[in-house]
Amino acid sequence: MTLEDILHMNSGSGDSSYANNSIFTNIVMQKTAPFLKRTIKGMANQDIFFDHCFMVADLGCSSGINTLLVAHDIINTVHELCQENKRKTPLFQVCLNDLFENDFNNLFKLLPAFYKTHRKDKCEKIGPCFVSAVPGTFYGRLFPDKSLHLIHSSYSAHWLSQVPEGLENNMLNMYIAKTSPLDVLQAYGKQFNTDFTKFLRLRYEEMAQGGRMVLTFHSRSSLDPTKDECSTFWELLTMSLLEMLKEGLVRESDINSFNLPFYFPHEDELRNIIEADGSFALDDMDIFEVNWDQHDTDCSNRVKKTTKLIRAVTEPLFTSHFGNSIIDELFKEV
Numbered sequence: 398m399t400l401e402d403i404l405h406m407n408s409g410s411g412d413s414s415y416a417n418n419s420i421f422t423n424i425v426m427q428k429t430a431p432f433l434k435r436t437i438k439g440m441a442n443q444d445i446f447f448d449h450c451f452m453v454a455d456l457g458c459s460s461g462i463n464t465l466l467v468a469h470d471i472i473n474t475v476h477e478l479c480q481e482n483k484r485k486t487p488l489f490q491v492c493l494n495d496l497f498e499n500d501f502n503n504l505f506k507l508l509p510a511f512y513k514t515h516r517k518d519k520c521e522k523i524g525p526c527f528v529s530a531v532p533g534t535f536y537g538r539l540f541p542d543k544s545l546h547l548i549h550s551s552y553s554a555h556w557l558s559q560v561p562e563g564l565e566n567n568m569l570n571m572y573i574a575k576t577s578p579l580d581v582l583q584a585y586g587k588q589f590n591t592d593f594t595k596f597l598r599l600r601y602e603e604m605a606q607g608g609r610m611v612l613t614f615h616s617r618s619s620l621d622p623t624k625d626e627c628s629t630f631w632e633l634l635t636m637s638l639l640e641m642l643k644e645g646l647v648r649e650s651d652i653n654s655f656n657l658p659f660y661f662p663h664e665d666e667l668r669n670i671i672e673a674d675g676s677f678a679l680d681d682m683d684i685f686e687v688n689w690d691q692h693d694t695d696c697s698n699r700v701k702k703t704t705k706l707i708r709a710v711t712e713p714l715f716t717s718h719f720g721n722s723i724i725d726e727l728f729k730e731v
Contacts, residue, residue, distance in 0.1 A: 457553020
């Protein structure tokens with residue numbers, strides 16, 4: 398079974414679902430909204446809008462309400478700019494992409510309210526918006542040549558196409574940790590370089606002349622990927638697994654063979670890959686920190702919310718490797 402067959406956020410609308418534990422993503426969207434608007438405005442200034450249809454792709458869209466909020470913001474921005482420039486607002490085609498196991502059904506259930514808001518907000522002065530699902534990995538082709546005007550992806554492109562090869566020495570770790578040998582760090586960095594380069598080249602083929610791409614990454618501020626900002630929570634999960642190992646609930650061989658398929662790049666890595674590939678020019682790069690629950694002063698409550706979020710994001714990966722029986726105990730121990 399390949400990674401793209403099992404990688405997805407928790408589906409449905411239950412207590413452990415991504416739909417009910419995606420407040421962090423919403424806060425990130427609020428942070429990035431000005432950059433997205435600035436990008437669209439730059440396109441308007443260069444007459445990139447088309448009279449017929451404005452094509453938008455949201456890569457790694459997942460399944461919560463946040464996905465349609467992004468689409469709503471993009472449409473609003475384009476409409477406002479067209480009004481300012483006394484131009485007709487185009488039709489919109491919004492293509493929602495994620496892997497095959499993504500809960501697209503949850504998104505479809507949200508569409509009636511989305512369409513109703515779309516019509517109400519614009520008082521019928523805006524053309525229709527067509528929303529479609531495009532399942533598949535963004536490390537492969539997804540769209541026809543030169544078809545997309547705007548590509549958006551939030552907190553998705555740090556997911557790798559596969560677990561890096563050569564992690565046999567990363568024993569009793571699930572990601573890059575303080576005890577990880579150098580070859581493990583290099584393997585993760587190499588895999589990200591390969592994947593992101595491929596991502597850029599594929600999107601170049603799919604993007605229309607003058608199109609733009611806005612990507613938001615979970616990155617790191619330190620050149621050292623073993624710093625606490627990147628590894629702390631994964632080391633806590635590892636400690637939880639080791640406690641379960643002592644209790645005979647998991648096997649050491651299963652822990653040693655489990656590694657997470659993502660990589661949090663440093664801004665220099667991103668810049669170097671973009672410049673080396675040459676498919677795109679880097680117009681702007683903004684770095685910001687997110688305190689997703691700054692108003693909650695109850696430390697234990699914040700830990701619970703964080704644990705729920707991490708579970709919503711990673712549970713399918715743990716389940717596919719360790720089985721269902723350990724999941725509640727694993728996240729209870731964190």
